[in-house]
Amino acid sequence: MTADAAKTAPSDLAYVPFVSVENMMRLVHHVGIETFLEELASHIEADFKRWPEFDKSPRVASHVPGGVIELMPTADNALYGFKYVNGHPKNTRTGHQTVTAFGVLSEVATGYPVLLTEMTVLTALRTAATSALVARHLAPKDASVMAMIGCGAQCEFQAMAFRALCGINRLRLYDLDPKAVEKASRNLTAQGFEVTRCGSGQEAVEGAQVITTCTADKQYATILTDNMVGAGQHINAIGGDCPGKTELHRDILLRAEIFVEYPEQTRIEGEIQALDPDHPVTELWQVMRGETPGRRDAKQITLFDSVGFAIEDFSALRYVRDKVQGTSFAEPLDMLADPDDPRDLFGMLTRSAG
């Protein structure tokens, strides 16, 4: 490099490692999907166990016509992370994803981003890893059958995580749209699951120890009615995750022991928006630290009112950063202006003209 080139070429500080969708998929296959989910769950569990160390706030949601766009920041003493994520239920009509996401991890000490990554695939993985991790604490012992109501984009990821972390290999699938059931059934059979296609939600829950609800319509829906839920079941409620969007009949909530990520956010966005603001809930980080019991007996109905919290994304960003450092899974992106003399940004600009 000539002296002149050295003057205008970006320094190492200018580059942010970027993980594209293609590289994220390469990484997942390189690690193996189930191993990826297990390792991701370990990172999430480690961060839940040090919950009080995090700077936490409910996500910043912009409710726009047609959907919502959210920023989900959190930080510990060393790293800051945030995720951009949208939720547009009608997007599939125009060939778009309902949810797309990307995220950034930064060094707290300098404020400099150290990772930019796609998070559409990664969010599907972290949501599934969190559900299965929570089920390890709450599902009945020796659970082997899971009902899955809602066979959209998240469905197969949930199944993979429940097999990897909880050993569940038998699935009972139902969706209002038979094509969605067909898609999930095809994908999951190819992965070696024993799949039963069901004609109704009622049929799906028969014999299941775990019920996963994961539907996308933004409305107060009743995917599960009270009579469908029996003693000892664990409900993994994924789809009720923003104001005005729930899946469970209120009577189920009143019979269940409810576990949440971050009450301040879940009371606004989760199933429990249907309950009084002081209805008792248990925080999962306390369960994972062993400070509060998870499932207490075989007859209890447990409910994970999942909405997705920033710390889970933080864990995922941290995991991906650990995995891609020094590999070809990340490519350098010239995203940060970094003049030789930090106060001479203008000089950098004018010199770049020559």
Place this chain on the structure above:
Amino acid sequence: MTADAAKTAPSDLAYVPFVSVENMMRLVHHVGIETFLEELASHIEADFKRWPEFDKSPRVASHVPGGVIELMPTADNALYGFKYVNGHPKNTRTGHQTVTAFGVLSEVATGYPVLLTEMTVLTALRTAATSALVARHLAPKDASVMAMIGCGAQCEFQAMAFRALCGINRLRLYDLDPKAVEKASRNLTAQGFEVTRCGSGQEAVEGAQVITTCTADKQYATILTDNMVGAGQHINAIGGDCPGKTELHRDILLRAEIFVEYPEQTRIEGEIQALDPDHPVTELWQVMRGETPGRRDAKQITLFDSVGFAIEDFSALRYVRDKVQGTSFAEPLDMLADPDDPRDLFGMLTRSAG
């Protein structure tokens, strides 16, 4: 492209146009710095004039050891934008920028990002364009001399904008650090300014119709004392922009007519954090719409208590998007997962293994 490649290659929806630092600098030179600042100011003014249409909230600030990391979102009915920006005053000691930034513009209808861009250079330009735009409404007629106290990274951008928009060509520079004065003086002389280096702030303000304060230390500093400010001057106060960081003596505030971007944010972050929460201020969007007067007479002291608001970044993102569409200034980034069937994200992942 073969049928198999078509199955795994990302679709057009997967790509987000990305403007790197290098391309941003190329774009600025392609347009011309002063033209860029003028066009940017026009976009900012247009957005100030339709202020009530925006979804507004104070920025989300994470105060971390050593600085602050902020997310600044806003939206109108068609577009959503946010900026990530850090402020770490001690960063220069390790060769880092005090401020780095990047931003994203998205379509409200789908939530899909349509632009990712560096914003360190762009923020310097939009901050300067906003200051000069505001000065066009507030500075005394025929102002020709500007004092600049603080000669850091923002200094030359301010000077360029004040020449482009207000015709000011004579500068009086002062900084505690003589090296900063030397750097700015060298850069600005090369741009054709008539530059006077001053030995004190007191000396710098002599004969100036406009005073720009732009220092970086995070503290309650007194860059300007009351005796330094005379009748008819316009103060462009850039540096007092977060809690605990101000530049002006309180007595100046009490004598001046104060103009702000967004009171809810400025009362927390601006010079007026030193005043009562109900101290009267004028909102600039009302001045630009002609609903409220700007400068009323030749003797009035006017103060722009600048903190930087999300709508200015939105305008900058909108401007850059208009400029780069269909050009080589933006490169496509594979950032959004976009399966053929939106509900078959898992299928896209498993097919990518082959």
